[in-house]
Amino acid sequence: MRVVEGVFDVADVDAFVAELGDVGAGTDAAVQAFDARYVVDEAHLESAVAHADRAFERGENVARERAVEILLYAAGRRQISQALAMGVSEGETPAVVVIDGGERTSGSRIREEHSSDRGDEDAAAERVRELDAYEPAETLGVAADEDRITDFYEITPAERDATTAGLSALVRERVALLDVEK
Numbered sequence: 001m002r003v004v005e006g007v008f009d010v011a012d013v014d015a016f017v018a019e020l021g022d023v024g025a026g027t028d029a030a031v032q033a034f035d036a037r038y039v040v041d042e043a044h045l046e047s048a049v050a051h052a053d054r055a056f057e058r059g060e061n062v063a064r065e066r067a068v069e070i071l072l073y074a075a076g077r078r079q080i081s082q083a084l085a086m087g088v089s090e091g092e093t094p095a096v097v098v099i100d101g102g103e104r105t106s107g108s109r110i111r112e113e114h115s116s117d118r119g120d121e122d123a124a125a126e127r128v129r130e131l132d133a134y135e136p137a138e139t140l141g142v143a144a145d146e147d148r149i150t151d152f153y154e155i156t157p158a159e160r161d162a163t164t165a166g167l168s169a170l171v172r173e174r175v176a177l178l179d180v181e182k
Contacts, residue, residue, distance in 0.1 A: 001049050002099040002121040003042065004128045005139040008033070009092045016088065019131060020067075020097070027124040029101040030066035034074060036094040036139035037148050038086035040168045047172045048074035049100050051179065060179075070098060076153060076174035086152065094143035099124045 010016045016033075024031035030052075039045060052069040055061040062078055063069040075083035088095050101120040128134065146167065149155070153174045160170070 001046060002125045003045065003140060004097040004099065004125050005036070005137060006095060007092055007135045007137045007139070008088055008095045008133045009135065010088055010090050010133055013088065013090055016133060020128070023124050023127045024067060027120045027127065029099050029120045029124040030070055031097060031099050031124055031128065032067040032070050033088045033095050033097045035086055035088055036096045036143035037145040038152055039096055039140065040144055040149060040171045041141050043168055044171050044175065045074060045096070045098050047175045049098065051175055066100070070100070073175050073178055076178050078178065094137065094139040096140045097128050099128065
């Protein structure tokens with residue numbers, strides 16, 4: 001798994017998504033953009049990739065495309081229309097783009113060093129950085145909006161008070177619970 005962080009100035013969401021689809025098709029990688037304000041940290045994204053891969057391996061995927069399945073898991077939602085809320089929108093958006101070159105049981109950086117798909121991920125990351133809409137910026141974790149995240153994932157103050165787990169762990173729990181809801 002690779003991530004590309006930056007601010008994307010999107011004039012037309014459909015055209016932008018099509019560009020990302022072309023990058024994915026041209027490199028045989030799943031490419032999915034997220035509004036960084038909804039992403040807690042890299043572990044959140046790694047968990048979504050790992051769960052999406054398992055869903056495809058088991059034939060339990062909801063979406064036909066891996067990139068969309070990754071979005072569903074990252075959002076903790078079965079409905080694509082609801083999950084799209086954490087995607088990029090028109091205008092300038094702090095974003096993180098996930099690029100994953102193959103179905104593996106883990107999206108971890110340790111495994112990617114030994115992955116034969118690494119070249120596809122590197123090529124896809126480079127193509128994302130070349131998009132006209134892209135401006136490099138650190139966004140992963142930096143742009144995360146705790147209020148937006150707790151509202152989106154319906155994490156209540158009572159739930160947070162009842163555990164010593166941090167927000168990242170609670171969001172990853174929502175990612176994992178999508179399997180239960182299927």
